[in-house]
Amino acid sequence: MSLVVAEMKLSVRDKVGPLWGVAFPLILLIILGNVPTMRQPEEANGGLSTFEIYVPVLILFNLAMLALIALPTTLAGYRETGVLRRMQTTPVGPARVLGAQLVANLAIAVVAAAVFLTVARLGFGVHLPENPAGFAIGWLLVAGALIAIGLLVTALAPRRGVATAVGTVLYFPMMFFAGLWVPVTQMPPLLRDISQATPLGAGIQAFQQAYEGSLPSARPVLILLAYAVVCTAAAIRWFRWE
Amino acid sequence: MAAIIEVRNLHKRYRDTVAVEDVSLSVQAGEIFGILGPNGAGKSTTVECIAGIRAPDRGSITVTGIDPLRDRRAATERVGVQLQSGQLPERLQVAEALALYSSFYPEPADWRELMDSLGLAGKAKTRYGKLSGGQKQRLSIALALAGNPRVAILDELTTGLDPQARRDTWSLIENVRARGVTIVLVTHFMEEAERLCDRIALIDAGRVVTVDTPAGLTARAGVEQRFEFRPSAAFADELLTGLPEVSRVERRGDLVVVAGADGALSAVTTVLAQHGVAVRQLRVSQTSLEDAFVTITQSVAKEQS
Known part of the structure; x- marks a missing residue:
């Protein structure tokens, strides 16, 4: 427990997670909410406004930033500077540091998602997901898949700098397929198909279904589970403590 | 007095290079035992095996009567380690690090007292990344003692310190021993070994050349x-x-x-x-x-x- 608290403090001091993962998407949310055309219901979006579509996208923005960039950078840095090695000589062991990092990042992500939804609801009158349980399931699945990918990056990257670079390179195309630049609903069919096979594309699909009132359908669930299982197994296979 | 650390025929190789050829040692409770030798002699590998964070290829090790590799938990509680390469997160503050590390142990030392006795009280709120080399070293020693260990392994503890900081660290080590902690000190400074150690093992090319008191070694050399x-x-x-x-x-x-x-x-x-x-x-x-x-x-x- 004290490790989790310490890791949270360190994440906050590190600023990558809080600034890029929380503050930046939150500011984006507020700016977008203040653009009148963003608030117009659009036929192409199935009657939703572009702003409403962006709320879950920004929740994914936050999760992906923490799992793909903040987490691998921190863990690979810990390995590089011998933090994990030092922990091997204590009764606690390095695995718990990894666990504490995960819990700390997840906690930050839960708070961020709650803040985004609240600001969108209270500030701009955006409806909450019709199916909160479905939304929570979708969020957990995306978190699982992204953390698994982040851990795989940590396992394979030889150094902290490489981990950051690989995480960032993965981040942008994945956010594209989540609809950060073009909403998924407005993508051409080929891109939409590709999108649904990516973790964030599958995630946004699950979120949309939750907004519409249903539980996530089998396809996004299976895709996200597959990413989580395969990447976790690969990460375990190649992970090094030093 | 009974041996607190017993190493028999330790052998360890990394791919093509033999780090430790054949090392046998026995360290008595309460002594400061030096492991002295040139770079690459196998000193660090030997103590890492004693600490249980490296698995030897051959040989047996007991520390306070237990196998440090098999009985990890008990070994980590009884053996405090200061590693050459082990660090802390850059942004962790001195007091936080000490409080955190003492929370890992069932019967921790009073970390505030440790912080004072190591002259770190004024740096309680300073981040690890902002400490000087000597301060990092002292914090590292404090962390090795956080769990009230019976044995402290200190690897290259004064490397990179200025002469004053080195002397301060030496008197610190003598104080630690005065608390009844057995100390294994890895060094390549002759002056350090001469000043601190009760007995010294000379290690060269992965073998123990000899074990003796500093005075015994000088006499034996017949210089x-x-x-x-x-x-x-x-x-x-x-x-x-x-x-x-x-x-x-x-x-x-x-x-x-x-x-x-x-x-x-x-x-x-x-x-x-x-x-x-x-x-x-x-x-x-x-x-x-x-x-x-x-x-x-x-x-x-x-x-x-």
Whole structure:
């Protein structure tokens, strides 16, 4: 427990997670909410406004930033500077540091998602997901898949700098397929198909279904589970403590 | 006294290089045991195996009666380790690090007291990344002691410190031993080993060359006594070379340099006094551990070739 608290403090001091993962998407949310055309219901979006579509996208923005960039950078840095090695000589062991990092990042992500939804609801009158349980399931699945990918990056990257670079390179195309630049609903069919096979594309699909009132359908669930299982197994296979 | 650490026929190789060929040691409870040797001799690998964070290829190790590899939990509680390469997160503050580490142990030391005694109280709120080399080293020692260990392993503890910080660290280590902690000290500084250690194991090329007290090592090396002086009047060299204790006489300007066995000094001053020559500005150079180290490792190398 004290490790989790310490890791949270360190994440906050590190600023990558809080600034890029929380503050930046939150500011984006507020700016977008203040653009009148963003608030117009659009036929192409199935009657939703572009702003409403962006709320879950920004929740994914936050999760992906923490799992793909903040987490691998921190863990690979810990390995590089011998933090994990030092922990091997204590009764606690390095695995718990990894666990504490995960819990700390997840906690930050839960708070961020709650803040985004609240600001969108209270500030701009955006409806909450019709199916909160479905939304929570979708969020957990995306978190699982992204953390698994982040851990795989940590396992394979030889150094902290490489981990950051690989995480960032993965981040942008994945956010594209989540609809950060073009909403998924407005993508051409080929891109939409590709999108649904990516973790964030599958995630946004699950979120949309939750907004519409249903539980996530089998396809996004299976895709996200597959990413989580395969990447976790690969990460375990190649992970090094030093 | 019973041995608190027992290492038998330790062997460890990394791919093609043998780091430790064959090391056997036994460390007594309460002593400061030095492991001394040149870089790459296998010192760090040996202590990492003792700490249980590296698995030996062959050999057996017991620390406080347990196998440090198999009984991880008990070993980590009883053995505090300060590693050459182990660090802390850059942004963790000194007091936070100490509080965190003491929370890992069932019977931790009072970390505030540790912080004070290591002179870190003024740095309680300073981040690890902002500490000087000496401060990092002291924090690292404090963390090694956070769990109230029975054995502390300190690897290259004063490397990279300035002379003052090094001396401060030495007196610190003596205080730690005074609390009853057995200390294994890895070093390549002769002066450090000479000053701190009760016994020293000389390790070279993955083998224990010898284990002895610092004084024992110097005596065993049989290095000659050397002294130099300015005579008050001229005299013939034969006066001194004729003495059985003296092996060599050299003149450097008006300086006379004499080498010889124990007792050479008194023999020389006596014979000169008999001839009315006074010995002035006498300087005796003590055989250092460094000389002993070189002599012993070289004689072993000769035997082997």
